[in-house]
Amino acid sequence: MSEPNDDLPIIEPEESDKMRCRFCGRLNKIKTHSTNASIRCGRCRLPLSEDPHKKWTNLDPHSYIHPLDSQALSALKKIPGIDTILKKLLEIFHESSARVLFTGNAVRVSEKQCPDLDAKLDVVCATLGIEKPELYVSVTANGGLGFNAFTGGVEKPFIVIYSSLLERLDDMEVLAVLAHEAGHIHAQHLLYKVAADLLFFLSDIILRGSPFAPLAEILSLPVKVALVTWRQKAELSCDRAALLVTQNERVVASTMMKLAGGTLASKLDLDEFIAQAKDFDKKAAEDFLHKFWTTLIAGSMSHPFPVWRVSEIIEWAEKEDGYKRLING
């Protein structure tokens, strides 16, 4: 459980009229007879409840990193000279360029700017035990609407969340997205992630005609394949970080459902989507062609299929030596 932050404004109502937020520690004034389900914290806007919220002081990322993530990363690390190649990459594409883009073109979240988002980020950092990164809200991604979020930077990580995503998620789902992104920081993905993101978004042709041309020359095909393969698997570890922070697998699953279904949020049914995920898994196990097309189509996307992410997170939530061991330990 978190300790209340001394700096927070404390409201001092009658003893029976206050409730401590289990996420951010704020003491909230509540109306007597309010039902817990309907009331939210005045600071982080997350639902108030008597349930505990676990925070870790020394969480080892290897306790939740997905085995497919660690396998793909160790394959990547076996490539001779990989560290030199990636260091060279960072030299060329210094993170300052991305920082310029977002400090100039997005809103930086702070205690005064989107304070509930700032409070949610505090909750995420306190739960996973990481230093607080900068957080930006942006309206567009690469000229189009971004229904997504991402984490960049290596020396000084930062998170960007796009407003089209924010507008379609409830407060718990926003917490899940921030926790997923912070998971990339906690699981020490960023060196490889920055390289993989660059490869995904910039084609060779663009690279060759840009100031980053030397990048196209130094990244050989095996490095590219290994980076792109690992990139998707790393997402599964970060979904687990989202579960560790929200402590509710249905929140992670409903976030995936909205990522898949987009604007129809109010008409979506989570149980139907979970059933769809289980059905998809069953078909992939039984039908070769289904599996073939899944591998081919999903392989060209930045993230794994949302239905696969849902099956994976629900399986890990139910595993005795998975989420349960960490939350009860």
Ligand SMILES: [Zn+2]
């Ligand atoms: Zn709160």
Ligand SMILES: [Zn+2]
């Ligand atoms: Zn991610």
